[in-house]
Amino acid sequence: MNDTSEKSKPTIFYAKNSEARVKNRSAKERGGDYKNKRNNDGFQSNSKAKHDRIETFKPKKFNKTVKPAKAQFDLADEHDSPWQKKVRDNEQVPTFGYDGYRQKKEETLVYSENSCKAVFKHRRLAIVKLFITQEMTYQFKELINWLVKQRLGYDVVSTEQITKITQTPHHGGVCLIVKKRIPLTLLDYLDEYDDQVQDCIIAVDDVNNPHNLGGLMRSAAFFGVNGVILRQTNLLDSGAAMRVAEGGIEAIESIKSDDFIASIDLLKQHGYQVIALLPCQLKSISSTELSKLKFTKKIALVIFQQINNKLINCADNIVHLQGNDNMSALNISVATGIVLSAIKYQS
Structure with missing residues (x-):
């Protein structure tokens, strides 16, 4: 009875080497099984396996700080070929003088x-x-x-x-x-231009407006001035002054002077006629009309907007432009141009 029941039971085989047999299968069979399994499991209409995974594609999220135009450009690139060459506009923000970056000293x-x-x-x-x-x-x-x-x-x-x-x-x-240009000293300038028969140099005091300074330099370059003396030569590096000067700053030597009185005395020693141009006519200061003034070959024209008595006392001649009751004074750059024109006409 026992023998009969034992024979009727099914024989169970334990596949100890099943992993080895899977490894020994050909690559072609493995590929075919993989494709069949993917085709069968990938699209299930009525039932879902416990461990099935559903792929979802979410739209790309953009940072709020990104400009809309740039975001649309990046979205278009998502679906384009990665090998396709793109020609884009240069959207890089320059770092010089913009967005908190300090202008370099040099x-x-x-x-x-x-x-x-x-x-x-x-x-x-x-x-x-x-x-x-x-x-x-x-x-x-x-x-x-x-x-x-x-x-x-x-x-x-x-x-x-x-x-x-x-x-x-x-x-x-x-x-x-x-x-930036490296300014000269007055001694360096005189070493370079002292041999010239004619020379005209201007000394600008207390003219800090870049537009006035640019217009003044434009007039000076137009009438052949060779050098300009300033306390702060970095004023000539202003973009606004350069724009108004229309390139005139590049044609004139920049001379730095911390002591205008000493510079004027040095110019006198080298044979320069020092002329002070008054911004307007003053009764307290005796001056000469421009038409009555005689000029020498070497001239240093001192220009200022605010009256500086020390500089006036150092001048050989004081000149003013005659106006009327409607307008007593001209813009400093215009007045300088008129005087420089008279100097060039006599020379």
Whole structure:
């Protein structure tokens, strides 16, 4: 009875080497099983296995700080081929003089067409980088070619980007980063120009407005002034002064002087006629009308907006421009241009 029941039971085999047999199967069989399993399990209509995984694709989340235009650009790139070359606009925000970055002590900005062309003409080795709009590239072909040969950088950017760099809309579509000029001492200037028969130099005191200073330098360059004496020569590095000067600053030597009285005395020793230009006619100060003044070959013109009696007392001649009751005085840059014109006419 027992033997019969034992024989009727099914024989159970334990597959101890089942893992080995799976490993020994051909790659083709494994691939076929994998595909069949994926086809059977991937799309189940009525029933779901306990461990089935459903893939969900969520839209890309963008940071709120990202601009909408840039977000749409990135979204389009998600579905494009990664091997496709993209030509994008340069959206990099320049770091010079913008967004909290401090202007470097040894560099400054020059903008507007004539000012940048003057820098390229007189001191191109001081150029560090160029920012320019597409419309202005034709005007600066020579400069761009020179930058390429020198392996210096230039960026073709939008008008809005140059406005951010210069912090002004009056940039003319072009901007240069240049090294600041190193001013001369008066002794260095005299060593260079002392042998000349004719020379004209101006000493500017208390003219701090960059627009007035730029207009003054434009007039000075127009009438052939060779040097300008300033207490603060860094005023000539102002982008606004350079723009108004239309490149005139680049044609004039910058001379630093901490003591105007000593500088005027030194000019007298070298044969310069020192003329003080009054901003307006004063009864307390005896002056000469411009038409009655005689000029020598070497002239130092002292210019100031606020009356400085010490400088007036050091001058050989004091001159004023005759006005009327409607307007007693001219803008300092205009008055300087009139005097310089008279000096050039007599010489």
